[in-house]
Amino acid sequence: MRENSKAIEEIISNLGNITEKLGLNSATGIIFGRLYFFGSKTQEQLKDELNLGLSTVSQSLTVLEAFGFISAKKDGRKKSYSANLEKSNAVLENIMRFNIQPLSALIESREKDVKDKETKLKLKSLREHCNSCCYKIERMME
Known part of the structure; x- marks a missing residue:
């Protein structure tokens, strides 16, 4: 995946642009892209990787989950989120x-x-x- 990282980051950035054009926070598209390309992540991992505030990550995950684009699984005390295309x-x-x-x-x-x-x-x-x-x-x- 590393050799494709530039292309993937460009696609993820475009997902952010699309969600922004739809009136959502660009972080929503970026978070979906990260989950899709890099697999399950916790809220804390996304916050750290993307250098975003916890409230921004939380709001974006809530929107994505409500639309069915991601699913959450309880992993001990934390939730793990993953992309859900189906x-x-x-x-x-x-x-x-x-x-x-x-x-x-x-x-x-x-x-x-x-x-x-x-x-x-x-x-x-x-x-x-x-x-x-x-x-x-x-x-x-x-």
Whole structure:
């Protein structure tokens, strides 16, 4: 893994950028990347390795666990966290099926009720975007 460390660190940094663009702390993406590439870690290990505050690490782990991207296992008195790609696929599928697809259906059912041309175009664009997101999620899960 050492010979690939520069590439891995670049990918982990990009994961941080992505989570920041989603409105989360960049540490959230960085922590996920560390767990994915380097295996299970405790909160304390992540804090020390990344030179972050304990509260930042704790908040990021809470978010990642809530979304199903990591899982925690009690190891004595401490919790050990690891990346969980299988569960995260299920989370993405649920977001698609229970949020994005229903929104797309609602937009489609209301488009005919809207008379304003500009609003109609915005609804159509939003519906197409929802459908595109669903398509991308489906391809990712194949």
